[in-house]
Amino acid sequence: MASNWLTRPYVRICISLLAFLVVAAVGILAISWQTTQGLRRDVSASLQQSVRLVDMTLDNAAIASGAVENLIGAPCDQATIQALRWQVAKVPNVRTVNLYRQHTVYCASLFGERDDTISTSHYTGGKLMLMSGNVVTPDHPLIAYRHDVNGSGVLVGVDGYFLHNILQLLSTHAFLILQVGDRWMDSQGKIHTSESWPDGEKMSLKSSFYPYEMRLVIRQSDHWRYIFDYATVSLILFPLISIFIAFMTYALLGRLGGPVSALKNAMGKKQFIPYLQPVVDGTNHEITGAEVLMRWQHPQLGLIPPYQFIPLAEETGLIVPMTRQMMAQVRDQFGPMAAELPANFHFGFNICASHFKDLTLVEDCKAFIDAFRENPIHLVLELTERELIEPSEITHSLFRALRRMGVLIAMDDFGTGHSSLAYLQQFHIDILKIDQSFIGRIGTDALAGHIVDNVIDLAKRLQMVIVAEGIETQKQVDYLAPYRLEYLQGYFFGKPADPSEFIEKWIRL
Numbered sequence: 001m002a003s004n005w006l007t008r009p010y011v012r013i014c015i016s017l018l019a020f021l022v023v024a025a026v027g028i029l030a031i032s033w034q035t036t037q038g039l040r041r042d043v044s045a046s047l048q049q050s051v052r053l054v055d056m057t058l059d060n061a062a063i064a065s066g067a068v069e070n071l072i073g074a075p076c077d078q079a080t081i082q083a084l085r086w087q088v089a090k091v092p093n094v095r096t097v098n099l100y101r102q103h104t105v106y107c108a109s110l111f112g113e114r115d116d117t118i119s120t121s122h123y124t125g126g127k128l129m130l131m132s133g134n135v136v137t138p139d140h141p142l143i144a145y146r147h148d149v150n151g152s153g154v155l156v157g158v159d160g161y162f163l164h165n166i167l168q169l170l171s172t173h174a175f176l177i178l179q180v181g182d183r184w185m186d187s188q189g190k191i192h193t194s195e196s197w198p199d200g201e202k203m204s205l206k207s208s209f210y211p212y213e214m215r216l217v218i219r220q221s222d223h224w225r226y227i228f229d230y231a232t233v234s235l236i237l238f239p240l241i242s243i244f245i246a247f248m249t250y251a252l253l254g255r256l257g258g259p260v261s262a263l264k265n266a267m268g269k270k271q272f273i274p275y276l277q278p279v280v281d282g283t284n285h286e287i288t289g290a291e292v293l294m295r296w297q298h299p300q301l302g303l304i305p306p307y308q309f310i311p312l313a314e315e316t317g318l319i320v321p322m323t324r325q326m327m328a329q330v331r332d333q334f335g336p337m338a339a340e341l342p343a344n345f346h347f348g349f350n351i352c353a354s355h356f357k358d359l360t361l362v363e364d365c366k367a368f369i370d371a372f373r374e375n376p377i378h379l380v381l382e383l384t385e386r387e388l389i390e391p392s393e394i395t396h397s398l399f400r401a402l403r404r405m406g407v408l409i410a411m412d413d414f415g416t417g418h419s420s421l422a423y424l425q426q427f428h429i430d431i432l433k434i435d436q437s438f439i440g441r442i443g444t445d446a447l448a449g450h451i452v453d454n455v456i457d458l459a460k461r462l463q464m465v466i467v468a469e470g471i472e473t474q475k476q477v478d479y480l481a482p483y484r485l486e487y488l489q490g491y492f493f494g495k496p497a498d499p500s501e502f503i504e505k506w507i508r509l
């Protein structure tokens, strides 16, 4: 029964949903962890790469300044100007090369002789200064490189275009900037002084050679973009796996609620109910008893006939508690109205072979008989000839105990199996129920009639009480009349009915 609650539809849906969420959550965490690691690896490589490229750019400025170092302090004549311009033309990324003395630029590659005051204190580490433009190109960023020799020196203007190209190229997975002192350049080439950075995980790397650092911020949007770019397959796969696992969970839980579980569940809900078929006197056709036949009152499928569930119930051993439950139902329903039953009324129950090893059968039979003390009935246990009981000490003592209580044993389906005279005597069979297949052949052909005659003859010679079952027509009744059989049963007299209908029709006529 333990698994029953798991098979309830809403429990199955909830557990499947939970399985979906767990797998999806694990998937999201795995994707997130994997992509975060990948993203960190990539941006860290970009950071190193950007420092290498900016260093290389500034190396060019250093080369240019080194080349004109000997001109520091020299007069700004044509030769000096030529030499400065030569560096601008020759060295990559260099836009201007100027000579200064104290705090004044006195010779420029572009304008020649000058007298421009400069503030050397703006140079970070005395070496670098980020500028948003100069007099020639006010909106074009550049970085000034200062090479100082005792208060005089060379100022090299490096084109910002190369720097923000580097930033642009390497900022695909993060917000990357070049920081020099309190100024920084973004990937659009704009120079900023405020610390208005976006929120996110920050990383930075300083150059070993120049006083600047590359800084980056991994924004939330960078994470998402990276996930969509690099984990597309996982993004499609994980929801599919989650859905698959949810379906599997739902199906597996459904399996827990397989046929066996369904039987157990039905038993717990008392859905196996008795139907009673009248058994009449062979001569006057008055009711003498009833065979109790099991039905499954299924809430959705309606009334299920025994051939659909009895074989499985017998196979799994559930038939024993099911029969016990049904006996108790008949006892509780008919016991209180015992006085209304005809004298010597009998109740017949189908009992499978394995039940004859279960000592509770004796207790159940006793409780059943005791319930009818007011007007004693006969309790008949019907065992089928198709499934013979193996004699053992337990079965013998059980049969003895039943006999002592007055329980009658009927051999059901007589003529279809292999019971011998010895077998019938060994278990003290009281009643033979001639199988309905023989009765059904009455009047079909001469050979069929001959077989029926022989089976009845054999039963009569065994000197037992005989019940002919499966009587459906007047012709069959007439055919059997000369045999003066004790009891008759069949649709001709009455079909199995639920207890209230049976009482209405047969007891309280």
Ligand SMILES: Nc1nc2c(ncn2[C@@H]2O[C@H](COP(=O)(O)O[C@H]3[C@@H](O)[C@H](n4cnc5c(=O)[nH]c(N)nc54)O[C@@H]3COP(=O)(O)O)[C@@H](O)[C@H]2O)c(=O)[nH]1
Pocket (backbone or CB within 6 Å): 277, 291, 292, 293, 294, 295, 305, 306, 307, 310, 319, 323, 326, 349, 350, 351, 352, 412, 413, 433, 436, 469, 470, 471, 472, 489, 490, 491, 492, 496
């Ligand atoms: N171990 C248990 N087995 C049981 C129990 N209840 C039933 N059964 C087994 O199922 C078999 C089929 O039962 P059911 O569908 O109820 O059929 C019975 C009658 O309805 C049917 N019958 C009776 N008269 C006629 C008739 O005139 N025509 C016709 N076509 N069928 C008729 O026969 C069945 C009763 O047969 P029997 O048991 O041999 O007396 C049933 O045979 C059992 O094996 C149970 O509680 N436990």
